[in-house]
Amino acid sequence: MKYLSTRGDKTPLGFSDILLEGLAPDGGLYLPAHYPQVDAPTLARWRGLPYAELAFEILSLYIDDIPAADLNRLVHATYNVQTFGSTAITPLTRLEGGLSLQALSNGPTLAFKDMAMQLLGRLFEYELGRRGEELNILGATSGDTGSAAEYAMRGKKGIRVFMLSPHGRMSPFQQAQMFSLQDANIHNLAIEGVFDDCQDIVKAIGNKLDFKRRWRIGTVNSINWARLLAQVVYYFAGYFQATTSDTQRVDFAVPSGNFGNICAGHVARSMGLPIGQLVLATNENDVLDEFFRSGSYRVRGSAETLETSSPSMDISKASNFERFIFDLLQRDAARTAVLFATALSRDGGFTLAPAEFERVAGFGFVSGKSTHADRVATIRDTWQRFGVMIDTHTADGLKVARQHVRQGTPMLVLETALPAKFAATIHEALGREPERPAALRGIEDLPRRFTVLPADAAQVERYIETHCG
Ligand SMILES: *Cc1c(COP(=O)(O)O)cnc(C)c1O
Numbered sequence: 001m002k003y004l005s006t007r008g009d010k011t012p013l014g015f016s017d018i019l020l021e022g023l024a025p026d027g028g029l030y031l032p033a034h035y036p037q038v039d040a041p042t043l044a045r046w047r048g049l050p051y052a053e054l055a056f057e058i059l060s061l062y063i064d065d066i067p068a069a070d071l072n073r074l075v076h077a078t079y080n081v082q083t084f085g086s087t088a089i090t091p092l093t094r095l096e097g098g099l100s101l102q103a104l105s106n107g108p109t110l111a112f113k114d115m116a117m118q119l120l121g122r123l124f125e126y127e128l129g130r131r132g133e134e135l136n137i138l139g140a141t142s143g144d145t146g147s148a149a150e151y152a153m154r155g156k157k158g159i160r161v162f163m164l165s166p167h168g169r170m171s172p173f174q175q176a177q178m179f180s181l182q183d184a185n186i187h188n189l190a191i192e193g194v195f196d197d198c199q200d201i202v203k204a205i206g207n208k209l210d211f212k213r214r215w216r217i218g219t220v221n222s223i224n225w226a227r228l229l230a231q232v233v234y235y236f237a238g239y240f241q242a243t244t245s246d247t248q249r250v251d252f253a254v255p256s257g258n259f260g261n262i263c264a265g266h267v268a269r270s271m272g273l274p275i276g277q278l279v280l281a282t283n284e285n286d287v288l289d290e291f292f293r294s295g296s297y298r299v300r301g302s303a304e305t306l307e308t309s310s311p312s313m314d315i316s317k318a319s320n321f322e323r324f325i326f327d328l329l330q331r332d333a334a335r336t337a338v339l340f341a342t343a344l345s346r347d348g349g350f351t352l353a354p355a356e357f358e359r360v361a362g363f364g365f366v367s368g369k370s371t372h373a374d375r376v377a378t379i380r381d382t383w384q385r386f387g388v389m390i391d392t393h394t395a396d397g398l399k400v401a402r403q404h405v406r407q408g409t410p411m412l413v414l415e416t417a418l419p420a421k422f423a424a425t426i427h428e429a430l431g432r433e434p435e436r437p438a439a440l441r442g443i444e445d446l447p448r449r450f451t452v453l454p455a456d457a458a459q460v461e462r463y464i465e466t467h468c469g
Contacts, residue, residue: 001062003030003225006326007341008333014065019127019226020135022219027341028333029323030225035270036061043246043273046236051089052079054240055119055233062229066126074126078119083107085437090115090234092241095386098410099401101394102238109177110418110437111312112261113148115234116227121152121159123226128158135218136468138205140164140198143174144312144417149220154183162187162464164198167452172444173421179448186449187467193455196302204457211461215468222260223319231264232271234414239273242410246274253279253401253413255310255393256288259318261414266324269364276409280367281400283310283375288318292367295357297321297339298349309372309425310392312417317344328359368400372425375399379419379429389435391417392425 002012007028018030038046046054055075063071079089085106092100107114128135135158139149146163153161165178167190179188191198205211206219220227235252242250252275254262262280269275282289284306291297300316308314326336343350370378378395382388390398394415401413419426419434426434453459 001036001064002033004033005029006031006322006333007337015063015226016065016127019123019224020218022221022223026337028336029223029320029326031323031326032062032225035267038272040246047240047246050087051233051237052076054236055079055230058233058236059229070126074122075119078122083118084114088237088241090237092238092412093388093415095382095388097405098242098408099405100242100410100412101388101390101398101415102234102241102412103415104234105391105415105418106437107148108151109144109147110421110440111144111148112231112414112416113144114151116230117148117152117220119230120220120224120226121156124153124159125156134158134160134216136216136464137161137220138164138202138217138464139219139221140195140202141178142166142195142311143170144421145220145222147174147177150178150181150186150188152220154181154186156185160185160187160468162189162460162467164189164191164201164460166190166195166198167192169194171421171423173423176443176446176448177440179450180443180446182447182449187463188450189460189463190450190452191455191460192452197455201455201457201460205461208461215464217464221319222258228260228264228267228320228323231261232268235265235268235275236273238412238414239275242412249274249276249409251275251277251279251401251404251406251409251411253281253397253404253411255313255397255414255416256280256282257313257315257318259288259320259324261416263320263323266327266363266365270327275364276406277366277404278364279397279401279404279411280365281397282367282369283308283313283396284369284371285314285316286369287315288321289367289369291321292360292365294351295354295360296349296351297325299344309375309422310370310396312393313396324363328363329356366404368403370396370399375425376429379426383430389419389426389430390415391419391434392422393417 005024005028007026009026052075094100104112265278305316339350375392375395378399397413420436
């Protein structure tokens with residue numbers, strides 16, 4: 001399988017070439033040259049495979065430059081009961097009618113990002129080892145992404161993580177989760193400032209090409225194709241659990257931010273998995289809901305981006321969205337570049353031509369939006385009627401799913417985090433504390449390992465220099 005850029009660069013690259021990369025050199029995102037088609041006999045063969053075997057089958061269609069035995073070993077080391085808490089890995093919980101939750105948040109950091117990041121850590125370690133190279137991952141986090149990255153990379157050979165977070169501003173649980181890691185290759189840098197300061201420092205260092213090259217600085221952001229690919233697997237796993245035959249259709253509802261999770265659903269559907277609707281749910285930050293209702297994509301400024309009780313969906317633009325638009329435009333890279341390189345920076349957005357927007361329906365997308373009041377009501381209702389406690393992001397998904405449920409078609413709502421991470425809203429909805437997995441009880445009392453630094457890129461650079469090698 002070769003990979004190409006959504007903006008037209010056709011240098012043929014293999015999976016291993018793009019694994020450690022961010023954007024393509026032309027500013028586009030990497031996609032496979034085509035989506036391998038999965039026919040009925042293949043679906044029949046995959047039904048009933050354990051999760052790791054299913055992952056191996058799907059990944060093998062996209063990765064032909066890692067020996068099969070090695071890839072097989074990596075996926076089995078990732079998707080097992082020790083890491084994800086059950087043999088199903090992403091088990092379903094039935095609510096009512098055809099409506100179910102698919103659990104993606106039983107990994108080490110209790111959010112769905114573990115599903116991809118745990119594999120990414122092993123792929124990075126493998127590829128760096130093969131090349132005899134090292135990588136220093138530099139990132140900024142307000143919570144979820146940083147902890148998923150640290151738990152994926154801890155103890156991995158050839159990799160160090162330098163994770164910037166706003167000092168004293170993460171929730172006590174998130175601080176405990178990240179700062180209690182004692183691994184020598186994990187560096188928590190608590191920056192005296194807000195999240196934007198952290199992000200500005202990462203950007204400033206990212207722009208210093210000399211420093212970046214010298215210290216082999218990389219990232220693990222959500223545009224990484226390997227992360228998306230890992231996420232494709234659970235759409236198949238959910239489908240097989242919700243159906244008994246390979247001709248049935250299933251709808252998925254996905255709490256969305258950067259369009260990574262649901263983009264994996266788009267890939268699975270494009271491969272021929274019988275997905276009917278892809279229901280995109282946003283919170284009050286409704287850039288994507290607006291697009292799917294109107295055909296207009298309008299990026300928000302930071303003043304317009306709200307802080308909500310489903311914070312991992314608080315986005316101003318959706319970094320994976322270009323991948324879907326490229327497919328929607330029948331892979332017209334020139335038109336994609338006009339929209340994302342030219343119009344976005346000039347006008348802050350774009351509106352599709354009517355003939356382009358009409359095609360969206362053929363990709364199964366519908367959308368809706370959920371507010372804080374909806375989250376609280378949905379969390380309460382789900383607890384009272386089913387005895388199931390859900391987190392705020394999953395509540396957004398469930399709220400919007402209900403608007404699109406179709407008689408006779410199963411609807412799987414992707415559960416993207418556990419309620420333990422969002423105690424304040426759970427308390428508001430239920431008047432009680434969220435349940436917490438046994439392994440995480442008392443983590444607030446563990447010793448902490450972090451370094452406080454001023455919001456100054458030069459000091460962060462000095463820290464990296466003195467802790468590399
Ligand atoms: C990251 C995240 C999301 C959004 O996923 P995208 O891939 O950015 O659309 C939703 N819920 C939770 C809990 C997350 O951590």
